[in-house]
Amino acid sequence: MAEDDKLIDGIVGRYDGEVGMLIPMMQDVQAECGYLPVEQLRVLSKRLEVPLSRLFAVATFYSSFRLAPKGAHEVTLCMGTVCYLKGAGGISEAICKEFRVEPGGTTRDRLFSFQAVNCVGACAVAPVMLVDGRYYGGVTPSSAIEVIYGLSPHEATAEKEGAR
């Protein structure tokens, strides 16, 4: 409990306790924990004097928030118009079938969390899949599955795109 308090205090302090910065605070909690644990949200709700129900409203309204732990890797498939036209729907189906996962869900072995997002803005190389932040352009159902099979079960070292 004390550790929860410390984490939340640090985050709340970062934004001078401003209630308007609730979303960035929750984003920080998620960045630290990988998801939004109920205990942390309780502490946050108390600190900000905002009802827990509102925190849940925010957590469930925005698609980037997670209330359950994620897998070791993050697989994100772009479902933007161009990717869709170029077959992203089929890729999503293939991944779901092969790994028995649903968009927004995590595989049972926690190897990866699978997300289908609206558009990652890399339309020129559609269809696009991201694995731990790394872009794979022009993917096909089979190449996507191949990439995922290549993932190690250990925690990913998040590679950032564009090493500037």
Place this chain on the structure above:
Amino acid sequence: MSTIASKRLNCAADLERIREQLLSLRVASAKSVHICTGPGCAAKGSPRLYELFCEAVKEAGVDVEVQAKAVGCHGLCECGPIVLIQPSDIFYQRVEEPDVAEIFRETVLGDRVIERLLYENPTTGEKAKSADEIPFYKAQKRVALACNGVVDPTKITDYIAEGGYGALAKVLSVMTPEEVISEVEVAGLRGRGGGGFPTARKWRSCREAEGSPRYVICNGDEGDPGAFMDRAIMEGNPHSVLEGMLIGAYAIGSSQGYIYVRNEYPLSVECLKQAISQAREIGLLGQNILGNSFSFDIRINRGGGAFVCGESTALMASLEGRTGEPRAKYVHTIESGLWGKPTNLNNVETWANVPAIINNGGEWFANIGTERSKGTKVFSLVGKVENTGLVEVPMGITLRRIVDEIGGGIRGDKLFKAVQTGGPSGGCIPAEHLDARVDFDELTKLGSMMGSGGMIVMDEDTCMVNVAKYFTDFLQKESCGKCTPCREGLSQMLHILSRISRGEGEVGDVEELGTLAEILEGTALCALGKTAANPVLSTIRYFRDEYDAHILDRRCPAKECRGLFRYEIDAEACKACGICLKNCPADAITGEKKVPHVINQEKCTLCGTCWEKCPFTAVKKV
């Protein structure tokens, strides 16, 4: 270079002095290699190229004046990764890791051009040495993207050397807020986020609105699928956005700004953060900017992954830490926006245009474009065209020139079917209207809209019912659920469209869709709902025959809707290799060695595996 700009700038003259210093240094450092690290090129591995060039520069030693620069999106994503060698302006495309050493040795050090890496004009076969010679760039005019691909987005000094923050200095030293607004009014700048509202009128209303403080917001919640213009600006030249906001804030009388960036763009957030901290360091943000009484600062908020937050009132609700639900529009955000205070919101591209207008004058800007749409517009040209990428064109250019001349026409030997503009709220424009001029009013007349600038080209293989279904599905998922017409109406429309695309459509479905669309347009609370029917309405308007084919003949003319076409094997093209037979999950294919294979239509589940796997394209959709 960084030490030059580490001191606080106390007046406009300080800025000018630094710029001169930076330019004088630039003459000495002779060569520079620009590596595009925009989204397209980055996905093709350009960050690694940048590292390799940096290593090459290091190895070359101090005798050679060379620098490697990672720059923002250069536009021609199709041919990425793109590398430019300056000052000779050599344009290399599709550069791969093994090419780096050769480019460095031959071109950078030896001044020799490597023919192999030049762009080849597909029609004439001519090689283009510089970007200007490439048809993709010829018809373009760059204002908002002028410094994209030129400046290193991580260095404020690069932007200053190109004249950056000069417009701000001019505004603060010789212009009154009213003069700034008038200049933007003369320019005729209209909002680039989709609405097309006159920017100057918005600024003036906000300036005159009662209440303080006033807020300035930059909308970087680029949610339209198929669009990456704002991303390219935020990541390619973030300072132009900051400068635009500073000028706007001065005109409006605001001291606090916000940039709302969508969650899917982590790199944009990084770039803007860095830009803001650099600007703060030398006093271009903060208290008493350039020795003036004007103070302004900017904070970045990351979105949470909700499309509706691109709508201004929903965005402000999100900034206040609430769920992003829009509110009724009769209370204007100009008077009562963020925290109930006067708030002016503009899109990234709108802000990025402002410095150029101040520098060159409103008249210069107004000379570009059409009667009621001035200046240029950035589009992300994607889909089934040869040259996908980021383009900036003068308003009034025809769709045909964008698709054929800049885009290089349809990919492969397929036929053009439609171009979709305006994102999920836009519409599909068919071939007979390709000569329409691109401006706010013209596109609206055609049942589409300018939107934020996504331009998706579709060929004959695209089913328009499926396109309408895709956008309706998208909007139905993204509807915040606050108002009934949008929440319930869209689900009903999606239900009908899904039925049609499964071959279960009924006579009267199209009319039903029309009725629902009318209700949505008239009664939905916000722009998301009001325009949500556009994709359906425009496809019905121009492609009614496709709807009829689905409903009456149970046939998908584009052969995209599963179940509404069959697979057959072309006996002449079939080499009897057996790949389809081995891969068919339904055991529906029969055949022997040297005998063309056949699909048993009764067993076939139409999964398409044979069609995907056939190495001789002998499996046809009929």
